[in-house]
Amino acid sequence: MTISEDIKRVSYLYFLNKLLIIFLVFITRDVLDPFLPAVTDNMHPHVLLDSLIHWDAGWFLRIAGQGYDFDSAPFFPMFPFLIRALTLLTQSNVISGFLISNIALFVVCVFLYRLVKDDYKEDIAMTTVFVLLFFPTAIFFSSIYSESLLLAFSLGAFYYARKDKFIIAAVLGALATLTRNIGVVTFFALLYYFYEANGRKFDLKKTATLLIIPASLLIFMAILWKATGDPLAFSTSLNREYWGFRHFAYPGAGQFTNLAKFFTGGVFYCLFESGMAMLFLFLVIRSFKYIKDKSMLIFLVLGFLIPFSSVVGSTPLGMPRYIIVLFPGFITLAHILHKHRLTQVFSTITISVFSVITVLFVIGRWIS
Numbered sequence: 001m002t003i004s005e006d007i008k009r010v011s012y013l014y015f016l017n018k019l020l021i022i023f024l025v026f027i028t029r030d031v032l033d034p035f036l037p038a039v040t041d042n043m044h045p046h047v048l049l050d051s052l053i054h055w056d057a058g059w060f061l062r063i064a065g066q067g068y069d070f071d072s073a074p075f076f077p078m079f080p081f082l083i084r085a086l087t088l089l090t091q092s093n094v095i096s097g098f099l100i101s102n103i104a105l106f107v108v109c110v111f112l113y114r115l116v117k118d119d120y121k122e123d124i125a126m127t128t129v130f131v132l133l134f135f136p137t138a139i140f141f142s143s144i145y146s147e148s149l150l151l152a153f154s155l156g157a158f159y160y161a162r163k164d165k166f167i168i169a170a171v172l173g174a175l176a177t178l179t180r181n182i183g184v185v186t187f188f189a190l191l192y193y194f195y196e197a198n199g200r201k202f203d204l205k206k207t208a209t210l211l212i213i214p215a216s217l218l219i220f221m222a223i224l225w226k227a228t229g230d231p232l233a234f235s236t237s238l239n240r241e242y243w244g245f246r247h248f249a250y251p252g253a254g255q256f257t258n259l260a261k262f263f264t265g266g267v268f269y270c271l272f273e274s275g276m277a278m279l280f281l282f283l284v285i286r287s288f289k290y291i292k293d294k295s296m297l298i299f300l301v302l303g304f305l306i307p308f309s310s311v312v313g314s315t316p317l318g319m320p321r322y323i324i325v326l327f328p329g330f331i332t333l334a335h336i337l338h339k340h341r342l343t344q345v346f347s348t349i350t351i352s353v354f355s356v357i358t359v360l361f362v363i364g365r366w367i368s
Contacts (some may be wrong), residue, residue, distance in 0.1 A: 246311070
């Protein structure tokens with residue numbers, strides 16, 4: 001199947017996702033507003049765009065417009081840099097942000113479909129793309145968040161590594177690293193891929209090429225050094241009251257505290273947070289049975305452990321959002337659904353939950 005045919009196949013799911021989001025924003029703002037009044041940031045006059053700008057989206061737009069300070073240091077630079085560059089054409093940083101996120105998401109769908117199709121059947125590939133687009137918290141892919149861009153660079157790195165285009169793969173890995181902290185995981189994943197592809201031997205030339213991935217962090221450190229005087233501000237700024245004293249602990253840190261808040265205080269978000277974390281932990285474990293590509297397993301396991309081992313004070317750190325970039329988990333879920341003939345049941349459930357989460361996102365409720 002040619003790439004044009006692949007693009008056509010994933011386009012149906014992609015545009016169905018966009019139409020559903022537009023419909024849900026309309027229902028929320030025009031029909032449900034008397035019952036669920038929306039809290040908006042008033043950053044764009046168009047109701048559709050303004051309804052999808054919340055929380056971190058404001059930080060990316062702020063960095064794109066004003067540059068870095070110590071408070072904004074945790075946000076990696078690639079996404080705001082691209083917003084700023086595209087704004088030279090669009091004259092609107094909001095429109096630029098949405099264009100980048102949603103174009104990147106389409107690229108993600110194409111790369112993901114082709115990668116999965118190479119290893120498995122076409123129906124597994126299509127189901128994987130569907131799961132990604134309609135996962136309960138997939139609304140972050142369509143807002144001004146860096147998840148779509150990170151995933152586009154990461155999948156691109158895997159795609160071109162398989163084609164033995166090592167320099168392109170390394171550059172995309174470096175761009176992923178400059179987009180979000182877990183982008184650096186692509187270095188370890190590709191390092192193993194090159195090791196295995198080279199007959200379980202290290203090729204010094206290929207390995208040296210991959211070093212541009214962790215080395216790309218020096219660019220961000222230089223930016224922060226100039227802006228804040230602290231080249232490690234992306235880390236040190238988090239462990240203070242402003243950001244809730246975020247830090248690394250141990251795998252599963254804070255999950256029992258989180259569940260206790262639900263059982264003793266009835267905080268339903270805590271159940272949602274831990275429930276999503278446990279669901280994905282299950283997928284990580286099952287992936288050792290279903291994922292053929294060991295480099296993908298490395299990306300999945302390390303990419304999961306980073307947020308799973310992070311806490312804000314004594315509670316977990318945004319797992320419902322951070323897991324959506326861990327694409328090998330979606331491949332595993334697609335296998336499980338087909339094996340147990342649960343695809344239709346899951347589709348009904350996940351679209352329903354995705355719709356509820358999107359409505360909550362639109363009205364400004366905390367999701368992750």
